[in-house]
Amino acid sequence: MKTIRTYNNIASKGLNQFLKDSYRVSADEAEPDAILLRSQKLHEEKLPKSVLAVARAGAGVNNIPVNDYTRQGIVVFNTPGANANAVKELVLASLLLGSRGISQSMQYVNSLADVTDAHELHKKVEAGKKAYGGGELEGKTLGVVGLGAIGAKVANLALSLGMNVIGYDPKLSVEAAWRLSSDVVKADNLNALLSRSDYVTLHVPAVEATIGFINNEAFSALKQGAKLINLARGELVDEDAVLSALDTGKLSYYIADFPTPKLIEHERAILFPHLGASTVEAEENCAIMAAKQLIDFLENGNIVNSVNFPTVSMERTTGYRITFANDNVPKVLGIVINLLADLNINVIDIVNKSRDDIAYNIIDIEQRPTAELLQQIANVEHVFQVRCV
Numbered sequence: 001m002k003t004i005r006t007y008n009n010i011a012s013k014g015l016n017q018f019l020k021d022s023y024r025v026s027a028d029e030a031e032p033d034a035i036l037l038r039s040q041k042l043h044e045e046k047l048p049k050s051v052l053a054v055a056r057a058g059a060g061v062n063n064i065p066v067n068d069y070t071r072q073g074i075v076v077f078n079t080p081g082a083n084a085n086a087v088k089e090l091v092l093a094s095l096l097l098g099s100r101g102i103s104q105s106m107q108y109v110n111s112l113a114d115v116t117d118a119h120e121l122h123k124k125v126e127a128g129k130k131a132y133g134g135g136e137l138e139g140k141t142l143g144v145v146g147l148g149a150i151g152a153k154v155a156n157l158a159l160s161l162g163m164n165v166i167g168y169d170p171k172l173s174v175e176a177a178w179r180l181s182s183d184v185v186k187a188d189n190l191n192a193l194l195s196r197s198d199y200v201t202l203h204v205p206a207v208e209a210t211i212g213f214i215n216n217e218a219f220s221a222l223k224q225g226a227k228l229i230n231l232a233r234g235e236l237v238d239e240d241a242v243l244s245a246l247d248t249g250k251l252s253y254y255i256a257d258f259p260t261p262k263l264i265e266h267e268r269a270i271l272f273p274h275l276g277a278s279t280v281e282a283e284e285n286c287a288i289m290a291a292k293q294l295i296d297f298l299e300n301g302n303i304v305n306s307v308n309f310p311t312v313s314m315e316r317t318t319g320y321r322i323t324f325a326n327d328n329v330p331k332v333l334g335i336v337i338n339l340l341a342d343l344n345i346n347v348i349d350i351v352n353k354s355r356d357d358i359a360y361n362i363i364d365i366e367q368r369p370t371a372e373l374l375q376q377i378a379n380v381e382h383v384f385q386v387r388c389v
């Protein structure tokens, strides 16, 4: 029986991927084989030694100490693109909220709840509406920072709304570039995007290069009166810089998924409670994808959509499979192959891939490996994780 510890609200369609005969899944597993979570912060948690993998049902992995886990041989997965449409649709809402006084006008209408006379109410509605007018999106320019799964969808949607779209992504993958309309204009640097955009939307991960990158300097490059949408991570912006840009009018609205006590106080901050991925569809997509990836790893040793290990996947050719991870240095695989040869064990198929400092190997063999053989492999210098699956 394998065990999975869960955190957060994981969609049942995802949890149901774990067959009851083979898996126990709950929030209370003391020594789980793997962890399945959403936004729970793991930085302060001490993981039991039993944990082989952590799957984030979602995109951002800044709640997971990935580098520490890599050193411990723990494979970290996420679910690329599985919630992108949900975020794209909340960006659409954010664009509209930033262009017309929608949320403020709704508050105004709610404030009229004690006006019981319909004629009187109509007069107040008509008199009040001029305070909440706005502009249209068509013809305006949207700057999209980060053109991955979400950014590309947002860029393409904005084009279909008749907006001009500028994109900035210095690390754009070839695959992501294929998803992007050729009508998106490339900005050579962040400031070039900020100075030309009426709306700016952020879709980058919170990593060293992006934490606090929307700071006073960025705001001085920003077009006067632009609107900033941040459904990516609160850490991307310098909060004081946002507040002072709102105060001076440089920024007309800050629309974000990450409230803070100071931002809530500001009348031109429009804040959601981290709602970007909270749709039935996205929650199911993420949970199913994360669960399937964990199952394939635990049962077959395959690694797909890891953020710290190479992608390694091989069809099963025999019932006996050894997987092992090692420091990415020469000769390790050769030594393991020699161990098998010395024991007259026939290798049917083999795959070896590396990523940065790590190499990962899958070897299908003709007979069941003994505990002694697995221990011998574990003893090879630079090998740090061995399994028979």
Ligand SMILES: NC(=O)C1=CN([C@@H]2O[C@H](COP(=O)(O)OP(=O)(O)OC[C@H]3O[C@@H](n4cnc5c(N)ncnc54)[C@H](O)[C@@H]3O)[C@@H](O)[C@H]2O)C=CC1
Pocket: 058, 059, 060, 061, 080, 081, 083, 084, 087, 145, 146, 147, 148, 149, 150, 151, 168, 169, 170, 171, 172, 173, 176, 203, 204, 205, 206, 209, 210, 231, 232, 233, 257, 274, 275, 276, 277, 278
């Ligand atoms: N509010 C919410 O509920 C959600 C928030 N997110 C956030 O959105 C982020 C992006 O998600 P995806 O688009 O799915 O990820 P992704 O990995 O598909 O795309 C991220 C893009 O950012 C680019 N990038 C990295 N550093 C950059 C930099 N310094 N400047 C410009 N571009 C840079 C990458 O090249 C990549 O194309 C996640 O990391 C997460 O923090 C994601 C899903 C839901």
Ligand SMILES: O=C(O)C(=O)COP(=O)(O)O
Pocket: 038, 039, 057, 058, 059, 060, 061, 083, 274, 276, 277, 278
């Ligand atoms: O996928 C992401 O990066 C998200 O921020 C979604 O977070 P959640 O799963 O809603 O806690």
